[in-house]
Amino acid sequence: MLDGAGFGVAVGHHGELVQGLFEDDGARLRRALVSLPCRQLKSRATFIASDGGGIRVLPGSCDKARRAAELTIARFGPPGTGGNLAIDSNIPVGRGMGSSTADVLASIQAVLDWLEIEPASDEVMRIAVSAETACDSTLFKQQAVLFAHRDGIVMEAFRRPLPPIHLISIETTPEVTIDTLEYRPARYDALEIETFRPLRSLLRTAIKHADVRMLGRVATASARINERFLPKPGLDEIETVGSRFDAIGIQVAHSGTVVGLMFDALDRDASVNINGAMDALRHSGFEAAIFRH
């Protein structure tokens, strides 16, 4: 049992389609989000067990990943298990792109892979939230979910996965990074809280009908609400470029610095429009990259 290695992979994201405060059963308000996963962004974890001696991690900065591995062993593994955890990730740090959650999830998966067990998704999410205090919804690929990222609870599962979206990723403040955990959660006012209600219903409808244009409306509205808390320099200008090139909306990292200009991946003209928008954005001095679904 103590031989061998376990592997795990988890993806990063490009911020959120929606993030806000939503009523759960019993009118309880919960912070929740829908992450926009990016499969180009990956964290890979390798776990090699040893007999005792605690868990060491490389790079040493991935302390939450180490903690996640420890928690996974404490919950499922043989007592006294130690080991070496190696993380290899291409997800930018401090941009609100889920580097930390991806490291944590990949590490949990690596330990589970080594243990050869496959617990339910809610157990995995509970460990991730314990390790990190909050966790994105990137794990949920089969159905899109509205995920209470601080409670580790699915508030609502939608009927379908997210429809395919191409993105132009814009780094609005290349010189600034944000520590997600240090960042103080938004204090939404009553108007904002009530606005999340129609956002949620359009989100539900849009996913059910794979209507990316309506999804773009939801993302744009959420990005706008977030401006009061973590404004993105140049957002108006990005939106204006988008409207010239038939973008379906903008979305942001609600606790990060990136902005995404969204395009319908199933639209025949998407490539041409994306190239046009890229030129226009670069011309305006934005640092932009294309993320295809």
Add this chain to the structure above:
Amino acid sequence: MLDGAGFGVAVGHHGELVQGLFEDDGARLRRALVSLPCRQLKSRATFIASDGGGIRVLPGSCDKARRAAELTIARFGPPGTGGNLAIDSNIPVGRGMGSSTADVLASIQAVLDWLEIEPASDEVMRIAVSAETACDSTLFKQQAVLFAHRDGIVMEAFRRPLPPIHLISIETTPEVTIDTLEYRPARYDALEIETFRPLRSLLRTAIKHADVRMLGRVATASARINERFLPKPGLDEIETVGSRFDAIGIQVAHSGTVVGLMFDALDRDASVNINGAMDALRHSGFEAAIFRH
């Protein structure tokens, strides 16, 4: 691109928790089910590509798996791709335990693995239904879903995965096998159709609260309705044994021959009860095996 091999794994199931006819949007009636996945039952597929020459499958009886691989290549792969598909499965055939769906899903995954792409769950399910005319819901692990198995559509996604259930698996007619595709779908009457409404709402509630006892009620009711179409010899006797040993319910393969006596996997007394029930069932001449979650 044409080098290398792709691997895929899919699990079988022990019949369904529920199967029936349910109203969708616009009051459209759809046949749908919730499979009860069994991770001990697995089909593993290996795909090795070749340049042209069609797709060959081993064992040759797995024709639907071959067709699934073809459809996957037609949808995602380079034109003209051929190859060898090998299936290795421990799922009993003709028992309503999803051997065929598992072969199909494993084969699709193997081709996708070789292509290094990861399409959305709804695309995978569409291919599976095309290959097989119907497909179980075993793919959906993160959230339990009510799945329209002939349309390949998720009718409803629930907030949580299925709670852990231990099973005593009983083969009611060892000498009989059933060809799922040849088996004529149940013609439910109005009372049965209306009964699926409260079943569905208790299913939703039970999954949301991880209430296995209520889930047992739902499964038992569905098994009872199915008696008019594909009766399971000895069902009453199995249920009586169950009630003596605190089973939470019975479930059946609605188009197969197996019956499951369900136990709460989180109940401390489950093991003792399962052993007691096993003895009682064997004493009554049943062919029974334990499937732990």
Add this chain to the structure above:
Amino acid sequence: MSIHVLMRRLEDFEGPRLVPLGANLFGASFFLMKLLPARFMLERAVEQGRLRPGGTICESSSGTFGLALAMLAVQHGYRLILVSDWALDRHLHRRLVELGAEVTVVDSPAPSGGLQQARLDRLHEYLRDISGSYWPSQYDNRDNPLSYGKIAEHLIDRVGRLDCLVGPVGSGGSMSGTSRYLRTLFPELHAIGVDTPGSVLFGQPSGKLNLSGLGGNILPGNVEHSQFDEVHWLAPAEVFDATHQLHREHGLFMGPTSGAAYRVAEWWSRNNPDKKVVVLFPDEGHRYVETVYDQQWLATVAGWPGPLRANPVTVGAPTEPMPAWSRFGWGRRTLEEVLAQAGRE
């Protein structure tokens, strides 16, 4: 499966609104409970070719079933003839007429069976004379109880597992149907029917009835007696008092059958605090502003304003005289079984 016919334009009005009335007591307050069985019966009649496009629906009703039919007839293009009697509220009468229903009011009782029978006699004349006419016959149509799967679904969605269902019994459809569906999942469900003295539904000798919607002088085929664990009978003054209590204490302005059910449910829930109880409130109070909700009218009611019984008296047989609130342990028996035992004692 035959063609799935849809008459769902008013579907949003079919389900109840759930209101917590106590720690474990929930009221299911309907806009018009009969809308669901009426729609279901019509859909099924069309599916089975018993009702054709533009056909004529004929029914005997002085209450909510007639209104439900009228609302559906106007949506889906049917002619509607309703046979009614003096109990028809004048505002409701006006509404039915504006909805295009042809309303006939019968005022002399039949030699046997009273007004209810006289209305049926008139109804049968229409059915005989109008070709292609269709009679929903809510009292005996099996599709009436069959339609309540949707209500069972709704109740489970809102309160989860139920231990007890309480409701008034008129046609028998709602209580028999809903209990049956709920018992598929909760076999131990305790079902309590609420009736009134002088109603033959649960074995009382036939007498004059002063409560529309509760009990009757003819036994409907849709009362499935073996679904009931317990039956209560309330006298009119008690029913009206409870109706006002429901309004005063919970803000729910409902008809008298709701009041009757509320009194019984509140009592049972108080005595079984660990059980989850749902009580059915079939219609709103508007039809009763000139009767139940009018103090002058109430002053003419026998036994008003009381004193009233605070608890039911348990009777030995449903055939006993019942001056006021009485209860009997029905024990899921048939009417014959209960009456046979009552006769032996």
Add this chain to the structure above:
Amino acid sequence: MSIHVLMRRLEDFEGPRLVPLGANLFGASFFLMKLLPARFMLERAVEQGRLRPGGTICESSSGTFGLALAMLAVQHGYRLILVSDWALDRHLHRRLVELGAEVTVVDSPAPSGGLQQARLDRLHEYLRDISGSYWPSQYDNRDNPLSYGKIAEHLIDRVGRLDCLVGPVGSGGSMSGTSRYLRTLFPELHAIGVDTPGSVLFGQPSGKLNLSGLGGNILPGNVEHSQFDEVHWLAPAEVFDATHQLHREHGLFMGPTSGAAYRVAEWWSRNNPDKKVVVLFPDEGHRYVETVYDQQWLATVAGWPGPLRANPVTVGAPTEPMPAWSRFGWGRRTLEEVLAQAGRE
């Protein structure tokens, strides 16, 4: 975030029931639309310490807002004082009293501002004399429009993307609030307000009003004029005719403000067949059985039974005399902008 106060016992009654009225026209039929803003205002007042346990709520209302407050007060233990006038339906009056509300009827108009002002004067006396009293003030309380996010949510859930919202304007809360929330997602939403001649809400010179719930002689702070693309004014006879049409053709028994909105929505929808329209129906017809739904009363209404305009006349300014159905392209402007332009022309 402050404490999240819950007063949700009647929450099931807050949302509308959706009814298809045409290919792309949906009616949102409310039990009592004011229940949602009333609950929301009270919750917020408790959160912010403006309403304390057992406190006294004082409000001026002769209609549904008063009923909503009374239903909530009885649920959650508040004393309620309502100042009303002759327009209070007697059955509603009786209901309010049974719910424990203390109802004061003002019958002499103030020298300026008429009855509406006289009621406000009386209200202010109560607020001054009763310590710990709280005035919801639905006409100016920002929490009124704020509460309609839930309605926007509900409409999107049921019909998806909306192109046009039509509704009567009284306090301004429902149309201003719902439009605002919907525009967060559908900025191009076409919002149509329905008013009546003689109401100052959209610039008519103040005149005698014969329609409760539609328009007013005092301009509420909650009418956010810049939310409206188009405004219609209907005379009483037109409103009542439309109310009967809504009942006759769709089985919906609603109050006159619903009828007014229906006429406008039906016309706009007919002229924009590719647009999805939702029309708000704020309350049911029961309060009007002795007026709008009574033919004898109707015979006393000026201009009844017609002839009536089949289409609106487009006016050049909202200040023009309007003998009958009129419309004006408001263009999301403020009242000042519109009146300034009207003055220049």
